Amino acid sequence: MAPRFKKVMVIDDNEFDCYITAKLIGNTNLATEVLEFNSAELALQYLVENQNDLHMLPELIFLDIYMPLMDGFDFINMFRLLPEAVVNHCELCIVSTTVDDYYIHKAKIDESIRLFTSKPITVEFLQSLTEN
Numbered sequence: 001m002a003p004r005f006k007k008v009m010v011i012d013d014n015e016f017d018c019y020i021t022a023k024l025i026g027n028t029n030l031a032t033e034v035l036e037f038n039s040a041e042l043a044l045q046y047l048v049e050n051q052n053d054l055h056m057l058p059e060l061i062f063l064d065i066y067m068p069l070m071d072g073f074d075f076i077n078m079f080r081l082l083p084e085a086v087v088n089h090c091e092l093c094i095v096s097t098t099v100d101d102y103y104i105h106k107a108k109i110d111e112s113i114r115l116f117t118s119k120p121i122t123v124e125f126l127q128s129l130t131e132n
Contacts, residue, residue, distance in 0.1 A: 004130045005031040009058035011043045011075065012095070013067040021062060021095070021121050028126040031060070040067055040075040047079070051086050058090055060129075062121070065096040072096070076112060087112070095119055 008031035012018040015038055022034040035058055037043035043061075050056035065072035072094060080087060093115035117125050 001029065001130075003029050003032045005059045007031060007033045007035060007056075007058040009035040009037065009043060009046075009061040009090075011037045011040055011061065011067075011072075012064040013038055014064070017064070017119060024121055024123060024126055028123055028130065030126050030130055040070040040072065044070070044075060044078050047082060047086060047090070051083055054085065054089050057086060060091050060093060062093050062095050064119075065094060080112060091115075093117065095121060 008025055010018050010021045010025070012021065018036050018038060022036050025031050025034050035043075035046065037046065040063075047057065063072045063075060070078075076092065079090075079092070091114040092112055094113055095117055097119045115129075
């Protein structure tokens, strides 16, 4: 079976979580390529630099909420300022260890966020994405 996505981006300041998520994506054949970023700033910079070439952009972004300097919600606010073609090309999935109802609610009511899941990401969750 061919991968569901060509490119998937993982944004997580925890290098171990980023690595594990990327490995699981590869093992479940969810994507052909995984772009790993340990900071939201660098990930946003990548999107800005490649905004005119949709082939370089991920179709799905796994985004951690809690990160230093620019957290997940700050990233989303900046992401929304990108051209409409970029925003429409990239789906957002919040990945977090949060148990704070406020942040869970905030993520679930935000129309630009397609999915929300808790860490660690499971094989079952990734397989469910290949079926949708």
